[in-house]
Amino acid sequence: MGPELADKFSEGQAQGQMWRTAPLWGIGYTEKVMGNGGQAGYLHDGRARSLTEAILWHGGEGTKARQRFENLSKTEREALLAFLKSL
Secondary structure (H helix, E strand, O other): OOOOOOOOOOEOOEOOOOOOOOOOOOHHHHHHHHOOOOOOOEOOOOOEOOHHHHHHOOOHHHHHHHHHHHOOOHHHHHHHHHHHHHO
16 A cells, blocks of 8 residues: 555554455445445545545555556546446
């Protein structure tokens, strides 16, 4: 995740800037599960308020993926987000 997302907590051998990304299956149901006006949180600790924010906050090993996302056109970004919400 890099220093931008480090939470300063250790878990086993993982230090504060090391996290395994949980599978994204079911992420498209997040808003439905939260109900009307519920706030969904993304990332390992829920601090990102949207999928876009979660992607843009990545550093470390996720830097290249974030940069590719940043370079997408608006239409391509929307298509990717729609795909994620379909999972």
